[in-house]
Amino acid sequence: MKWGLIGASTIAAQHMIGAIRAQDGNDVVCVLSSDDARGVSFAKTHEIARSTTSLDALLADPDISAVYISTTNEKHKPQALAAIAAGKHVLCEKPLALRVEDAVEMVEAARARGVTFATNHHLRNAGSHLKIKELIQSGRIGDVQAIRVFHAVYLPENLQGWRINSAAAGGGVIADIVVHDADTVRFHLQEDPIDVVAMERSESLGQGVEDTVMSLWTMPSGVMVQTHEGFTLRHAGTGFEVHGTKGSIVARDVMTQRPIGEITLRDSEGSQKIEFETHNLYQRSLGLFVDAVKGNGEPSATGIDGIKSLAVAQAVKQAASSGQRVRVMYGGV
Numbered sequence: 078m079k080w081g082l083i084g085a086s087t088i089a090a091q092h093m094i095g096a097i098r099a100q101d102g103n104d105v106v107c108v109l110s111s112d113d114a115r116g117v118s119f120a121k122t123h124e125i126a127r128s129t130t131s132l133d134a135l136l137a138d139p140d141i142s143a144v145y146i147s148t149t150n151e152k153h154k155p156q157a158l159a160a161i162a163a164g165k166h167v168l169c170e171k172p173l174a175l176r177v178e179d180a181v182e183m184v185e186a187a188r189a190r191g192v193t194f195a196t197n198h199h200l201r202n203a204g205s206h207l208k209i210k211e212l213i214q215s216g217r218i219g220d221v222q223a224i225r226v227f228h229a230v231y232l233p234e235n236l237q238g239w240r241i242n243s244a245a246a247g248g249g250v251i252a253d254i255v256v257h258d259a260d261t262v263r264f265h266l267q268e269d270p271i272d273v274v275a276m277e278r279s280e281s282l283g284q285g286v287e288d289t290v291m292s293l294w295t296m297p298s299g300v301m302v303q304t305h306e307g308f309t310l311r312h313a314g315t316g317f318e319v320h321g322t323k324g325s326i327v328a329r330d331v332m333t334q335r336p337i338g339e340i341t342l343r344d345s346e347g348s349q350k351i352e353f354e355t356h357n358l359y360q361r362s363l364g365l366f367v368d369a370v371k372g373n374g375e376p377s378a379t380g381i382d383g384i385k386s387l388a389v390a391q392a393v394k395q396a397a398s399s400g401q402r403v404r405v406m407y408g409g410v
């Protein structure tokens with residue numbers, strides 16, 4: 078399968094081109110950039126045959142059957158709709174769009190056109206999270222009572238652009254990281270948050286957008302979820318904890334792009350380190366996407382998953398802005 082990249086982005090350069098090329102018979106043949114020189118240079122650096130500044134030209138290429146969209150967030154919707162109309166399969170970055178109703182439109186368009194559409198939520202592909210889910214489902218910690226998510230990091234300097242100064246481009250830590258945490262919690266509990274309360278602030282990096290947020294979510298099962306996302310903490314490390322009636326799973330450094338971290342299981346017998354697989358997260362996601370295009374199974378995170386993670390983030394934003402408890406609205410999906 079030949080791919081077109083929509084966006085000459087950091088994530089494409091650092092993770093996704095390699096993940097695409099790691100799939101048998103898959104290659105990247107064109108990159109779209111709004112800036113001709115950046116596109117040319119990006120194509121040269123990554124040995125991509127050509128670059129273009131025209132979305133129509135990329136989509137008109139009959140050799141390209143799939144696109145990966147990793148532009149700034151406000152561009153995802155129009156680019157995805159155009160790609161879907163051209164009959165391309167779409168792997169789209171999170172958040173799928175700026176508003177839930179826009180994401181619903183994208184997913185419905187893909188369904189109507191009969192193309193595969195997926196959201197690039199990487200964490201559910203991590204060996205650590207696959208192991209945590211297995212532990213939960215096997216009953217090792219009994220009934221789940223609470224989840225705590227620690228995902229406050231220091232935003233690398235090379236990413237301190239639109240994420241910290243442009244609400245119009247979908248900046249802010251809620252759009253950037255809460256979506257991942259919502260997807261990860263949904264993946265583990267297989268249920269969708271009902272309502273949320275939240276507080277945000279702009280501590281040091283955010284210019285007109287929040288760089289820190291803490292929130293509480295209630296789940297249909299009664300499980301309570303506590304999350305902390307941020308761009309300003311240099312030394313906190315990340316973590317994911319699941320507490321149950323028979324035991325607790327305490328995972329450290331697992332809210333990351335790399336296959337690292339540690340999982341400890343604590344129960345009445347004591348504390349035990351749990352081993353897990355350390356495959357590349359993005360390669361696994363790509364593999365499932367390619368299989369889905371061939372008619373085998375579903376992508377790791379579907380379009381519906383992307384709508385739901387965005388819905389939770391949108392509710393967190395509303396709750397933080399208003400000081401009110403906000404019900405999560407999933408756009409009817």
Ligand code: NDP
Pocket residue numbers: 083084085086087088089109110111112115116147148149150170171172197198199236238253334
């Ligand atoms: P970047 O800022 O690297 O790229 C976004 C856009 O910025 C590009 O499409 C490019 O525009 C433009 N751009 C890139 N470099 C420059 C530059 N030097 N000067 C001016 N403009 C530039 O964003 P990210 O790669 O961090 O994020 C892209 C998308 O991917 C976002 O939606 C984000 O949420 C998502 N993401 C997802 C991750 C995941 O793990 N799933 C991880 C990181 C990001 P053009 O294409 O027009 O050249």
